[in-house]
Amino acid sequence: MNTKVKIAGVEFKNPVMTASGTFGSGMEYSDFVDLNKLGAVVTKGVANVPWPGNPVPRVAEVYGGMLNAIGLQNPGIDVFVERDLEFLKKYDTKVIVNVCGKSVEDYLEVVERLGDEKRVDMLEINVSCPNVKEGAIAFGQNKDALYDITEKIKKVAKQPIIMKLSPNVTSISEMAKAAEAAGADAISLINTITGMKIDIYKRKFALANRTGGMSGPAIKPVAVRMVYEASHAVDIPVIGMGGIANAEDAIEFIMAGATAIAVGAMNFHDPYTTEKVVEGIEEYMKKYNVEDINDIRKIV
Amino acid sequence: MANKMKKEAKVLSCGLLAEGIYELWLETPFAKDVVPGQFVGVYPANKATLLPRPISVCEVDAERSALRLVYRVVGSGTAEFSLYRPDDFIMLLGPLGNGFPLDKAKGKNVVVMGGGIGVPPLIETAKKLSGEKVSAVMGYRNSETFLSEEFKKYSDMYIATEDGSVGTKGNVIDAMRENNIKCDVIFACGPMPMLRAIKAYAQEIGAKAYLSLEERMACGVGACLGCITKTKEIDEHSHVHNARICTDGPVFDADDLEM
Numbered sequence: 001m002n003t004k005v006k007i008a009g010v011e012f013k014n015p016v017m018t019a020s021g022t023f024g025s026g027m028e029y030s031d032f033v034d035l036n037k038l039g040a041v042v043t044k045g046v047a048n049v050p051w052p053g054n055p056v057p058r059v060a061e062v063y064g065g066m067l068n069a070i071g072l073q074n075p076g077i078d079v080f081v082e083r084d085l086e087f088l089k090k091y092d093t094k095v096i097v098n099v100c101g102k103s104v105e106d107y108l109e110v111v112e113r114l115g116d117e118k119r120v121d122m123l124e125i126n127v128s129c130p131n132v133k134e135g136a137i138a139f140g141q142n143k144d145a146l147y148d149i150t151e152k153i154k155k156v157a158k159q160p161i162i163m164k165l166s167p168n169v170t171s172i173s174e175m176a177k178a179a180e181a182a183g184a185d186a187i188s189l190i191n192t193i194t195g196m197k198i199d200i201y202k203r204k205f206a207l208a209n210r211t212g213g214m215s216g217p218a219i220k221p222v223a224v225r226m227v228y229e230a231s232h233a234v235d236i237p238v239i240g241m242g243g244i245a246n247a248e249d250a251i252e253f254i255m256a257g258a259t260a261i262a263v264g265a266m267n268f269h270d271p272y273t274t275e276k277v278v279e280g281i282e283e284y285m286k287k288y289n290v291e292d293i294n295d296i297r298k299i300v
Numbered sequence: 301m302a303n304k305m306k307k308e309a310k311v312l313s314c315g316l317l318a319e320g321i322y323e324l325w326l327e328t329p330f331a332k333d334v335v336p337g338q339f340v341g342v343y344p345a346n347k348a349t350l351l352p353r354p355i356s357v358c359e360v361d362a363e364r365s366a367l368r369l370v371y372r373v374v375g376s377g378t379a380e381f382s383l384y385r386p387d388d389f390i391m392l393l394g395p396l397g398n399g400f401p402l403d404k405a406k407g408k409n410v411v412v413m414g415g416g417i418g419v420p421p422l423i424e425t426a427k428k429l430s431g432e433k434v435s436a437v438m439g440y441r442n443s444e445t446f447l448s449e450e451f452k453k454y455s456d457m458y459i460a461t462e463d464g465s466v467g468t469k470g471n472v473i474d475a476m477r478e479n480n481i482k483c484d485v486i487f488a489c490g491p492m493p494m495l496r497a498i499k500a501y502a503q504e505i506g507a508k509a510y511l512s513l514e515e516r517m518a519c520g521v522g523a524c525l526g527c528i529t530k531t532k533e534i535d536e537h538s539h540v541h542n543a544r545i546c547t548d549g550p551v552f553d554a555d556d557l558e559m
Contacts, residue, residue, distance in 0.1 A: 024523040028547070031304050031521070044525075052540040057516040059526035063348045066518060073525045075539040216350050268519040269343070269350045271306055271393070 001285055002292040003278075005039070005259050007237045008160035008185035010121050012039035012094050012260060015293060016250065016278045019241045019264030020045055020098035020124060020164070021070065022215075023274075025084035026091070032271035035091040037278050039260060043084060045100035045126045048109040050076040054131060060197045060206035065216025065243065066265055067195050069131040069209035072100050077110050085119050094121040096162065100129060104139075104149055108156055115158035123159050125150070128166030128191035130213045140166040140191075143178035150182035160185035162239060165230070167193050167219075172226045173233035180234040188239035188262070189230055190223045215265035217243040224256050231257025231298065245273065247280020257298045304394065304521060305330060306341075311388045312366055318444035321417070322382045323358070323370045328392055332362040336425035337400035337487070337512055337551045340367065341393035341520040344377040352393050353377045354517050354546070356489065358420035358447075359427070367392075370420035370447065396520050397550045400425050400487045400510055405432050408484035412455065413472045413498060415439040415490025419447050421512060425487050426454035435481050439472040439494065456481075473501050483507050487551075492559070499554040509554035515545045522547030530558035 003014040017040040023029055026041040035041060053073025060067045074080070080097075088095050097120050101107035107125065114120050127140035127149060139149045150163055163179040165172065167190035179187050192213025197206035223242020231238040240258030244250055245266045253261045266273045281293065290296055309328035317323055334340075334357050341352025359368035373379050384390055402425070410432050412422040419438050426434055434455035438448055443465040451457045459467030460475035468475040471494065476483065483505060488498050489512035502509035515527035528542035533556065535543045541558070543549060 022519075022524060028519070028521045028523040032306070044523075050539045052538075052542060053525065053528070056526075056528060058528070059351075059516050059518040059524070061349060061351050064350075066350055068518065068524070068526060070525050073528070073538050073540060073542060075537065079539050265350060265518075268352075268524060271304075271519075271521065 001282070002294070003282065003285070005294060007239070007259055008122065010094060010160060014039045014278050014281065015254065015260040016274055016281070017096065017239065017260055017262040018042050018267065018274060019262040020126065022264040022267045025087060027084070027087055029267065029271055033275045035093050037275050038093045040094035040096050040121070041088060042096040042124055042262060043098055044074060045072045045098040045129065046074050046077055046080045046110060047072065047100050048077055048106045050074065050079070055208040057206065057208055060212065062195065062197055062214065062218070064218030065214055067197055067207060067212030067214050068192070069207045069212035071131050071209065072129055074100070077113050081113070081117065085117060089119055095119055096122045096124050098124045098126050098164070100126040104152055107149065107153055111153055111157050115156070120159055122162055123157055124162040124164050124188055125153055126164050128164050130166070130168060130192060130194045130211065131209055137166055137168070140175070141169055143174050146175060147178045147182040150179050150184050154183035162186040162188050164191055165189040166191050167222060167226055173229050176230040176234045180236050184236060186237045186239060187230060187234065188241065190219070190226050190242045193219055193222065215243065217245050217266070219243045220249060224252055227253055227258050228256040244277070245269070247277050247284055250277050250281055251284055251296065254293065254297050255300050259297060304396065306391065306393045308389045309392045311384045311386050311390060312364065313386055314384055317370060317446040320373050321370065321446050322373060323368060324381065324384060325366050325368050326390065326392065327364065327366050329365060330395055331360055331365045331367045334360050334367060334395045335399035336402065336428050337421055338395045338397045339550065340369070340396060342369070342381060343391035343393070344380045346376070346380060349377055351518055352520055354396070354520060356421035356512070357424060359424050372417040393520055396546060398548070400512070400551050402428055404508060404510065405429055405485045407432070409433050409435070409482040410485045410487065411435045411437055411476070411481060411483045413437045413486055413488040413490070415472060415494040416441070418488070418490030418494070418512070421489050422487065423447055423450055426451055430454055435483070437472045437475050437481065439490065440466070471497065473497050476501065486510065488512065496559055499557070499559065502554060510551050511554050511557070512550045513545050513552065514550070517546050520546050531556055532558055
């Protein structure tokens with residue numbers, strides 16, 4: 001039985017990853033999960049300098065999911081390299097570093113800085129966070145801007161790059177094609193869907209940022225549809241995410257066209273989710289005689 | 301610190317303490333590891349809800365391996381908890397957070413101060429401070445002074461009520477002044493305006509205050525960065541000025557907070 005998958009020459013022991021921003025750099029969840037069992041740890045977005053993020057409240061629950069507007073709080077690349085990357089050296093799993101920035105230069109600085117870090121297997125470029133005013137999603141909602149930043153990053157990146165796409169667009173296929181045309185090695189989707197919640201008793205927005213990114217099981221059908229469309233529009237691998245709660249969900253994304261998948265908000269519901277998904281995929285493969293996980297990709 | 305876990309807990313008993321204020325005694329293997337001021341994440345069974353509700357631990361009974369939670373019904377999740385009955389099971393994540401630094405009270409006049417639904421965690425705190433000179437000053441809206449009788453076992457007990465129906469009319473600071481309570485160290489939990497007033501009061505009398513904060517949380521374990529509070533110094537985790545309430549707190553030295 002083979003659970004290994006390959007993306008841009010990087011081999012993952014299984015297709016299960018963590019969705020950026022929901023798992024820190026793995027430190028907090030290593031109390032619950034054996035990180036060695038995961039295909040990859042995808043870190044929280046890191047910028048060239050520390051970012052303070054948004055005011056609180058930053059999170060709110062909604063039916064079947066949640067909204068967040070953390071605003072990419074992060075310690076900046078220096079602390080990240082010294083502390084988080086050092087921590088991840090203890091584990092036998094792939095490391096994908098999520099990179100964020102306010103300007104193209106910010107992204108390039110982080111990408112160049114990580115170029116010689118052997119522990120970094122791939123870079124995921126966050127051009128889709130809906131919760132910061134500058135950068136991020138501004139690059140991910142316009143296909144020319146996406147093409148431009150992808151091309152510039154690809155020129156300086158030493159690791160393969162994954163462009164993380166936003167669902168808040170008219171055509172996900174067009175965005176996927178733009179990333180591919182500009183040289184992206186892979187794409188990941190979906191980032192959160194922009195949403196809003198109002199507390200009718202306080203007559204106030206539930207989040208200080210007013211809008212937030214929606215995640216959780218309620219967004220899964222949207223994510224599956226977009227992964228299907230994107231993976232049929234491009235030849236580069238797709239990493240699928242959006243509301244994955246268990247192995248059945250993960251397999252659904254793989255059948256839709258994903259080479260690998262990531263668990264996001266459900267880590268908050270059950271800190272053991274990632275490991276359970278790894279085990280559940282193996283059980284499914286045994287029960288339904290799937291020799292190679294790659295055989296069921298795009299099977300529908 | 302004890303390992304965190306997510307585990308099913310058995311309801312041993314339940315009850316109504318005041319209007320909208322309920323209690324649950326839950327049997328869980330990590331009960332004995334919980335220190336005063338820590339909290340647990342309680343999961344509603346409703347599949348449409350994702351996130352654990354952070355609820356402070358009111359009391360620990362190590363012999364029964366049990367935790368007592370006293371909480372206010374504020375939404376659909378806590379409303380569900382109030383329907384649980386003995387022998388039901390409920391999912392818990394814990395123990396979470398740091399707890400009160402009891403060692404700072406050694407040989408001092410210590411005052412535990414609570415307001416509203418901030419009162420419960422101070423029961424276990426007062427209990428574990430036995431041996432010190434402990435006063436308890438609790439603030440309530442009205443005569444529904446839940447848990448106040450229990451503080452008498454561990455401390456000198458003073459009450460403040462907003463409507464003046466019991467004890468001092470006013471807030472916990474008014475009760476401190478009215479009763480001339482000696483105070484070197486304060487352990488407090490309650491709404492933000494009360495905590496701000498306690499910080500100012502502590503500065504005024506030259507006491508140390510340790511405050512337990514509340515915020516909307518998602519993960520409860522320090523990963524999501526949803527529940528932050530502004531700090532004077534650069535924080536350890538993100539090197540900005542945001543400490544994580546769920547893991548760096550919920551208890552902070554008042555002098556370290558921008559509030």
